[in-house]
Amino acid sequence: MQPAHQDSDVASVAMTALSGIQLTVNGKAYSVQVSARRTLLDLLRDQLALTGTKKVCDMGHCGACTVLRDGTAVLSCLTLAAACDGADIVTVEGLAAADGTLSPLQQAFIDCDAFQCGFCTPGQLISATALLAENPAPNREEIQAYMAGNLCRCGAYSGIVDAIEQASKQG
């Protein structure tokens, strides 16, 4: 919600100036024009039609928009698109194999009923992917600590922990 400013000091000229960036998303190269204000989240969703990554708080509070940037989990709502020139991004759409085979984590999320509405799931999956890359065999407490920044309002936490455990045993 924007406060009701009574003046009209909108510095939108500089803000709407476009810059060209090149980046890779899920193995595919993109060359795009982005405004200075555009976040990576909005770039993915509104310009690249990759709507798997979700906007929940848009303030870095909930983890739902988590993507991998050069292998590291980042909050795409707090990442400016213009700063992603040359970046290698992986989103939830990039987790399954090219033939559609689900990653062990994706399959484990289904098997363990690790979601209800599914809106936080893309961020949960990306964070869990980053966790297993860092620590291939985490125990339940390590999973809870690592994943505590990925909120789930439906309360699917126990299924998520089960799923990460299951996937780690297969990985």
Next chain:
Amino acid sequence: MTRVVKTKIEIEGRVHEETVVVERNEPEAWEAGREFSQVGKSANRVDGRERVTGAARYTYDMHPPGLLYATVLRCPHPHARILSLDTSAAERLPGVRAVLSKNNAPDISWYAGASKLFDEELRFAGEEVAVVAADDLDIAHDALKLIKVEYEVLPAALDMDKAASPDAPVIHPKGNVLLDNDGNRGETYSRGNVEKGFKSADFIVEGTYRTPTALHNSFETHGCVASWEGDEVTIWESTQYIFGVRGRVASALKLPVSSVRVISEYMGGGFGSKGQTLKHSVIAPLLSRMSGRPVKYMLDRHEENLLSGNRGETVQKLRIGATKKGKLVAMELETLCNIGAYGTWAASVAGPAQELYACPNVRTYTLGVRTNLGSHAAFRAPGHVEGTFALESAIDELCRQLDMDPVEFRKKNYAEGDQVSGKGYTSKYLLESYDMASRLHSEAGEPSLTKLPPGNWKVGTGMGSQVWSGGGGPPAHALVRLNSDGTVEVMTGTQDIGTGIKTALSQVAAEELGVPLESVRFRLGDTQKGPFAPASWGSITVPSVGPAVRGAAEDAKQQLLEIASYFFEVPAKRLQIKDGYVTVEGRDEGKRSIGDVLSEVGDYMIVGKGFRGPNPAEPLRTWGAQIADVAVDIDTGRVRVLRVVAVHDVGRVLNPKGLASQFYGGILQGVGLALMEDRVVDERTGLVVNANLQDYKIPTMSDAPEMIVRAVDIPDTAANHIGSKGAGEPPIIPTPAAIANAIYDAVGVRVRNLPVTPRQLLDTLEATGVEARQPRERSS
């Protein structure tokens, strides 16, 4: 043969009579002990792949070509009148395609006639002043800053005591408090003689209990995407009630309902808040018509937490009395409920006091109070969660005074039938819930404390129990299509708000048809594809839509078998469908697939119709009991919930895996309400100061306790012919009470205000000098 009947339906504590169409006889009820091939087996989500690959497209993800983005200028005062409004500079900003405000919006009545779509008088901080649709959201936000508004700030009432007092500023055309049908302030219920009852009591417990305003925080915010094609508008909407949105939009825009299509195929949570139709559902089609382009209008997180609904705070004065033998003899409850600026109903806070225990003398009084804050909305078992916290806390206190075991006390005061209606229940397995929960709790042993951070931890155990509706009722309809290639499509206008209803009802259809689960395509969430189904609220979807789906499958099956009888040359009644094949009963040879049969008859499509029949005369209820183990650090006041055991009677279980998830989710939200969730309003400005997910705390993965969940799993064959009751809401109801009682067990102080923050607990500990107290010995 079609007939019309009247039947009673209860949704979230409110009973209404409905006149419904009964299309024909319903199928016989699935009897207790029946062997099933699909029902009662744990199934993965039928749409799990879509949800884990990002392929599931929610409202927020819809992006028709030429899409515009809308955003809103909102009133910054809790109560104000617009003196002047100038949007011309915003309209001139390049990229702005439409601006809507009181200056140009059609006169559309809103909030049950109390206001308009764009009104001059604004009654809470966050009400809509002007809406801009632009090429992108940045331009739209820039445009908002160019709108000039002059407000007259009006006196506001922010707290319930002030708003309900006679000298309060009048904040609503119908007054600041809700009236009953006879025009009295508030709703009164009474049975027996409460004064006499208290005179016969040997023990009386009395206290004032407070529950906070809690915010739903569904992860997908409210919002929609609207797009016109000719004289028809399509609205993708994150809603619990597609037919509700269709009706409201059609009446607001004076359109035939056939011109309004509402779609909600994937939906990111609602928890009650999305049963209503908010203004965006009408504003987006208006902006789209003005601009000739599709418009996306999603609330941001801040807006979501200002205006999309909440569990309104309650203040409950409760008094209960029992004889020294432990029989309840009187209960009296007086409740204030904050319903926000435009609330039109009060939550059923008094329901538990009226029904949960056998008690001859009961009086309850509930007063809904309007304040200059966002209106309340249903939130997972509205009223009963709050009322159960107070009642079960007081019962626990009474048990301590009587030195009675809490389960023994509850059994002693067990209500066989409904004392409000004087009728028996269709089913009640609360005794079984008590026993199962106690057994599971003792089998689980002492909870582990090794994972707690360092602290001066005291552990305790407490319980709570639950009554709630959840029986559903008509109208609810479904179609089952058998295509000529043998594929099955179930079509109904319900919506899967995240509960897994699509999976559970696919199991029902597959069971009745005798086909594998994988061969069922379940189509929901589209007013153009399915017949009417009710809102996804009140735990009614399984018991309402489930029988309709089964009925449609049965109708389709009968049609198929009649067609097949021509080819098998035996009467249809000797045929059956098993694993997707038609066979003569008792014989496997000569079996034909459904596709084989239908492809013989000219590409014939079978359409089976099903409906939910009228309710029985007896009240339908869900029941349950929970036992919580907590640890309290008496140095910091921090509470950790270690374990919750939950057993609920929700009739026949369709999908144990999905049901467990519902239980986990309810318990987690109960933990949140008990320990951390609280909307905070600045009393000087009337602004909500924690309308985000950082300052408004919801449970994280680290807050999740161990959860042991079970259903009693005895079918209620009197409720409906699938024997299931609803399960979404019951599991949140006893959790806060069980946690509060466990805190008492741990440290010997009674907390009567939720949430139990470290600050509150430390203050209470200090006030009662707990350091000198020895906590009561544990009796688990």
